[in-house]
Amino acid sequence: ELKVEQNPLFLSMQEEKNYTIYCNYSTTSDRLYWYRQDPGKSLESLFVLLSNGAVKQEGRLMASLDTKARLSTLHITAAVHDLSATYFCAVEVGWNQFYFGTGTSLTVIP
């Protein structure tokens, strides 16, 4: 059974602090996705990581992929309140077969 595990599940962090969300998966895949979901809303695509060693950055968020370790990280730099949301990683197996992690609920507090 394919597993996609995120940790932590809940993260409360102070503004201006740094933190990392981890995404481990149990099968071979070269494509890893990160999404953001605000409460009651749909999913917004953040990053698409297509190969081993891929690193992408947008604002205070940076995502990386290590396919050999089957690990992706989402690093948050100097958190601000606007980043409060639930973050999901998803692994694509083959084409269009997506498996999502359970999500990390992030709360940024002043």
Add this chain to the structure above:
Amino acid sequence: NAGVTQTPKFQVLKTGQSMTLQCAQDMNHEYMSWYRQDPGMGLRLIHYSVGAGITDQGEVPNGYNVSRSTTEDFPLRLLSAAPSQTSVYFCASRDEGASYEQYFGPGTRLTVT
């Protein structure tokens, strides 16, 4: 472009009733998918389509039917609703290009009593 649209936004069904959740996209995307999201869980793939006339099962297909008669539309049918199908349903589409991105609809919140 409206992107991916879903109707209805909310629906309450009684056990045993049937209904169809509608999904449409105006981006001429070949690939469309249906997911369900349950509390405390990520999305799980129900069915997907790689083009008109072609569908396949995802991780949790039981109790759901799909068809794809046009590129634009991908309806999800619940044949006999059960309380276990209470969930939020998301439709998504993507193209065959290099972007790999999926675009999600706003979701349908379904409650089965």
